[in-house]
Amino acid sequence: MRRRRVDPAAGARAGALPEAIAALSRSLPSGPRPEIFRRAKFDRPEATSALWQLLFRVLSPLPAGNALASIALEVQARLVKSALCSQGYPRLALAQLPEDGSQGSRELLLALSWLLARGPVPEQMLAQTRVPLGDEMTVCQCEALASLVPPAPHMEAEGPVDVRHVQWLMGKLRFRWRQLVSSQQEQCALLSKIHLYTRGCHSDQNLGHLSVTEAEMLRDPEGGQKLLRTLERESRRLEAVLAWRRAEPVFWQWMDTVLGTCAPEAPAAASQPTFLPWVPECGDGELELVVRELQTLEEELREAVERRRVAWEAKARGCGRGPEWSAARRASRETVEKELGALQRCWEQESGPAPAHGPHRLVRREDGAAGDRDLRAAELIRTLRSQEACLEAVLRQLQGQCRQELARLAGALPGLIWILPPGR
């Protein structure tokens, strides 16, 4: 882990460190008491479970809720380990920590600071839990793609699966999908009504009408009070984040001392094989044996791959030069390029400037006066429609390929009549 360069003068003020740690603790959701951080520096066991939970909260993509609270500590610990490993956390000591929260608080503290150094964690957490005042929707697909759900335990299929059961499940899935779509349509219709009816009610001329949250506030004053309290909480978190950013250098100075108290890590060899976070409990000696065995295996595989590659190249060189071979290769390359080009053109055709990321507030306007940074619904719809058309074309093509394959299989067994189910 690299050591940060910090301004030594910043740490000179007395009491600066407790302030910094307190700010950090306030800026994180369910942040542990500042005491925990101090205990963790000295690797005290009582600080461990709080830090596991904090790391889980930071690394878990799901929004906070009762569901999260009920996950056992061992499961949280395991998920934290795998998430850190997949993000490239360099210290091996973390993977070897026991998951029952009995020790390792200093290691966890190091992991937390590694995450804090990599990206704006408090700001990201704040963005996750922000309270939207307007009716919002996202345009880009980033959020959907970025949410990595923790991998479900691998389901072993017990024997052959009855295809009727699969059909049944498909039917249920399709049914739920259509229910979702019609619920969304209902929501859109109702939003439209609210926006229409509350025209002229908003103090901000640019917006012109109320959103659902704002209308609710007017209707239900008690709910409005609750919203106010939530906003105040959010505001306090934001202030804490700002305080944290100001006091940050002190924290990093202190973390350097924490790193100093750790035993030096074994130098990470470039050729060391990657470890899975789940390491069975065994003595150090056995672990070294396993490491050595894996290294030998890796060497052997590398040699085998080399041999195979040389052999293939020799073979390919022979037949890779004939005129039909190069013609075939040219033809297939051209087809691929054409397909790729068509797909790219399709996507870029109507999009114009790429829409901004993140959620946008829905505003209904009578006239066509939209600001420069505003996105027009009509344009977005056009873009989405053209993307949909592209994807449908790809789907049809793939379906056609499947059909051809089925026909080929059907033709392979003469005397057997295949009756395909009524298409839908």
Next chain:
Amino acid sequence: MSIVTVQLGQCGNQIGFEVFDALLSDSHSSQGLCCKRENEAYQASCKERFFSEEENGVPIARAVLVDMEPKVINQTLSKAAQSGRWKYGQHACFCQKQGSGNNWAYGYSVHGPRHEESIMNLIRKEVEKCDSVSGFFIIMSMAGGTGSGIGAFVTQNLQDQYSNSLKMNQIIWPYGTGEVIVQNYNSILTLSHLYRSSDALLVHENDAVHKICAKLMNIKQISFSDINQVLAHQLGSVFQPTYSAESSFHYRRNPLGIDWHVRPPLSGPPSLSKMSLNKDLHFNTSIANLVILRGKDVQSADVEGFKDPALYTSWLPVNAFNVWKTQRAFSKYEKSAVLVSNSQFLVKPLDMIVGKAWNMFASKAYIHQYTKFGIEEEDFLDSFTSLEQVVASYCNL
């Protein structure tokens, strides 16, 4: 969440009227056996689903009426208006001057495309009046000419234009000894087309309902009106608001939220007392069952018998059994129960119809009436194939 009803043909329109009537009169019934707040929630939920409000307070049914001749539609409109309690929308109907002579092909290939735009416009207007549409409820007969041919066409259109909405078709299974010679052809064509575009087929057999009228209700001269009223009672007790297990604090928002995978036949009459289980255990395997209980003592009702795994298929790991309950009594019955079942119950009748249709087809009887309007022999063969697949899938449950 609202449902838009499409009433097709003589059958669809007459039944549709009875259904709306039953729903509204139950909603206004004074013997709900529950507290005032509960009753009001019930009424509000029922109203939002099936009716829209007008200025003078008379609820207007969310329905589109379609028929090729004006007689039945006019009767239906006037009966509704006469009741004074509700009515149909003024411009909610579409009719022509001529019939289609029980010719499915004429209905599907000629009437359908010719009047597609007008009919879909009417439906669209109805949809726009709703805050949110949970789905469409299409009432039609299976074996007639107008209702069935146009019904199949309209359902297909709804599938294309409103692919995200649920569609449930209420179809009337004809009498085994029906009067229309080509009813079996019409039936298989209707079923195979609906199977592709509808989400759920709720089936009422004329024979079964007839038996209810005769045996349970002791009606001597059974008219279509009696049959339709029984039907409406059954449908009403399915569609009125209920609580399901997940959301026990407010009425289910989506009444069409039934997890059908393949089409569900309706079995079991509504009983006047608690449902008693006297089924032979291996008689009928179900994919899914839904029991709806209304009235007194619903919380303590014992539905364990429905959860017996022997009643269900082996490839469903968890029983697909749901119970919906409400304390609010339905239509003055102190207690009532309805069973909606997706099971092998209709395999035999379906097989019979397919068999009869096939026999006729083998001798090419009456085929020219269909080929004249664009339904070729290939279409018949496709229909037979689909239905044989359905029968086979159900037999292999």
